[in-house]
Amino acid sequence: MSQVESTLIGVASGRTTLRELRRILRPRAGLAAGAVLMMVVAAAAGIAVPVVIGRVVDEVLAPGAGGGSLTGPVLLLVALAALAGAAGLAAELLIARVGEPAVAELREEVLEHALHLEYGVVEDSGTGDLLARVSQDVRALADVVRAVLSRFGGAAITLALSLVGLAVVDYRFALAALLAVPIQVWATRGYLRLAGPTYRSLSRAEGAEVQQILESVQASGTVRALGLGERHRDAVLRRALVTRGLRLDAVRMRTVFFQRLNLAEYVGTGAILAVGGWLVARDAVTAGAATAAALMFIRLFNPINIVLALLEDVQAAAAGLGRLVGVLESPRREVPPGEVAVADRSVAFASVGFGYHADHPVLHDLSLEVAPGERLAVVGASGAGKSTLGALATGLRLPTTGSVRLGGIATSELAPEALRHTAALVTQDVHLFRGTLREDLLLAAPDASEDDLAAALDLVGASGWVAGLPDGTDTAIGAGGHPLTALQAQEVALARLVLADPPVVVLDEATAEAGSAGARQLEEAIERATAGRTTIIVAHRLSQAARCDRIAVMEHGRLVELGTPEELMAAGGVYARLWAAWARGSGEPG
Known part of the structure; x- marks a missing residue:
């Protein structure tokens, strides 16, 4: 591992990240509950559509059915569509009111904390890594809030309610639908096993790439003077190739994932149609009920694919969130409580030793006094x-050993201000x-x-x-x-x-x-x-x-x-x- 990569600011653990997420969302818990309620309403309205269509099928197949009998169901379908749309829009607005301020607050906290980190932490980690966190990682998190969270949450709720709806029509439809679950679990477990490490590695690689570019640009005068342009270009290219390779890994991982999901759809649809035909033939359910179950399962494809497809964005946002919380976890200088004022303008070094790395000391036993x-x-x-x-x-x-005093007070005891x-x-x-x-x-x-x-x-x-x-x-x-x-x-x-x-x-x-x-x-x-x-x-x-x-x-x-x-x-x-x-x-x- 290169020095750039080895000195990057850490990434918070999943438990720490969840704790910080709860802290930020706690003041907005009411709005979050409202958003969940609206997503439930929208999902329920959407699931009711196949049920109404099934009743329409039964009405049409019923002996002596007239066209007038369809008026009520058609109006109900229109009302359900309107309710689903209105509730979905309300959920998106509420999520935005929860998420956007939370992301902005987190960004401000991270930036404020970064500005008060130990100088050595920022310098050793490189400004490129910190810049990637407060720009790329924040952007990924904001994108999830704006365009992903409402779809992801709504699809997850739709998925759960649809399975309940299938069981209500006839429990055997739910059992048939469950035949697709092992394939989906297999696909998802394989994806999640690879997705987390891949996106974390990609985030680190992007930070290291930005840092390399910044260093090369900032030192452009020296690079030109010493003829180091080709070497720096090669260094940037190596970083870019690492990032590109990880992005291609993510594309391959996602392609395999969707291929397996398609297989699950074929298996589940075949099972639902077979069970529906068998139940109708035995007069266990009506044709309308079988139609409702088939439509309900087919409607599941979209929320399932949304949930699983958006896992990529959620994983990327989770990795970015962990990197942002990692900045908050980085230690700030601990200063004893109370104000300490320097007595004069003197500077004193007493047996000072210092090293940027533990095995590479830079100063050795330095003692020096500078009078006011x-x-x-x-x-x-x-x-x-x-x-x-x-x-x-x-x-x-701060010295590794010994002390540096300003006006008789050790620099470690003086607050940054x-x-x-x-x-x-x-x-x-x-x-x-x-x-x-x-x-x-x-x-x-x-x-x-x-x-x-x-x-x-x-x-x-x-x-x-x-x-x-x-x-x-x-x-x-x-x-x-x-x-x-x-x-x-x-x-x-x-x-x-x-x-x-x-x-x-x-x-x-x-x-x-x-x-x-x-x-x-x-x-x-x-x-x-x-x-x-x-x-x-x-x-x-x-x-x-x-x-x-x-x-x-x-x-x-x-x-x-x-x-x-x-x-x-x-x-x-x-x-x-x-x-x-x-x-x-x-x-x-x-």
């Missing part, structure tokens, strides 16, 4: 653990939300005034280009909006940071995408935006690190050097070698 208001740079080769250190400092990740107001992370991958620039900025501080927005933009050096936008801060940005350069996007992120006003800031290679000239401009903006804040800068540009109070040098997940830029240069150690190598490549003085 200090600016600390973290440097090192790729894979040294710098970004992980930043994620731990903001509480996005308290963490959000205490520490903020700005990365090189800035997301601009779809909407106006003003709306994007107000996400960080919903109550900010126009003066606050203008001051934040001016502080980070963005006021000039913002004034040149077509509609100023009312200009649409993000997907489909006015394009911004990498430098401008980073300045928007810094303006959001200023508006959010956290005491602790982590900048994870925030100047990496700005280019050399832009990076220098951005470094100055960063200094202004972070003035007075405790700042940890994960730096790939050592010129930025050289402007910090102290520098922490990481190697293979360990802190190997710590000191001021002057101290580390004088020591002639790892940092001095990194500086010399970087200076040769950048043209900076050594």
Whole structure:
């Protein structure tokens, strides 16, 4: 199993899924009962039609029967058809009033829970899997509510009442009809044995396929730069082929299923006709009663096929429901009750160890203190653990061993809301939300005034280009909006940071995408935006690190050097070698 598949968010058990379903439907129990009642009325009206037709046959065959005697039955047939149609429509409306709000409520609960999951859970599982759950799985569930549930429930009730009706006409008709049941049971058991695992596997494969596509699209720049297009295309193709294979398995499974159902129909119809002829010949029943029984059984074909055919949709919806409830089961960060406030702006790592997987530690016994208001740079080769250190400092990740403290309080003891107001992370991958620039900025501080927005933009050096936008801060940005350069996007992120006003800031290679000239401009903006804040800068540009109070040098997940830029240069150690190598490549003085 691939890493993508092995880290997906779990799927809830059948018992847990049913418990959640009952919880969501409980407030709508009255409407659900009304829907069942309307389905019973519609089914009963439909079953009464063959009985009336049987009476018509007896009337026609009766000696001296006149045309006038058919008027009443014909009017009754019209009334029954109208009643069945009206009751069926009412059942559909009631089911919609039960199901649509329930699906919407579940979707909102899943989304709200997902937004508060541990950062590592979402990152390790991949956004593609989560996206598939809140889109494809919700859509499958909604489709069942809209187009399947009323037909499935109505057909199931019709099936049960029809068997009762056959027994009322003559119990031997019911016995004859039961000859088809073993074949139907055989067909259904074979189908259900395969359907559940097949659709669960298909749901997982679709999630993994979406995740692979998202990863390839999001990293398109890197893919093109490194010539990895063919490799990523092959990876997407492999995922697509797995999904296609499972879909073909489902088609083959369904085809065999219907072939067996057709066999059951032939056996049952032959048995009903044979029994009816035998009973009429012995004067045990009238021809009308035999006709009613035959019509009643033939009418069973449709509800039986509906129930069994719609099992595929119900199975798919059940699998999707289990995946949605699986999100709700995923653990959220447990925070002790009561509000905990940080005492100051310090950051402290005490014997911290961390690994994304149990057998692959990334940080080893890291101890480090950052004083309030200090600016600390973290440097090192790729894979040294710098970004992980930043994620731990903001509480996005929790240490495997040891503790990380913000203002003297362990990050594990701070509620997400308290963490959000205490520490903020700005990365090189800035997301601009779809909407106006003003709306994007107000996400960080919903109550900010126009003066606050203008001051934040001016502080980070963005006021000039913002004034040149077509509609100023009312200009649409993000997907489909006015394009911004990498430098401008980073300045928007810094303006959001200023508006959010956290005491602790982590900048994870925030100047990496700005280019050399832009990076220098951005470094100055960063200094202004972070003035007075405790700042940890994960730096790939050592010129930025050289402007910090102290520098922490990481190697293979360990802190190997710590000191001021002057101290580390004088020591002639790892940092001095990194500086010399970087200076040769950048043209900076050594």
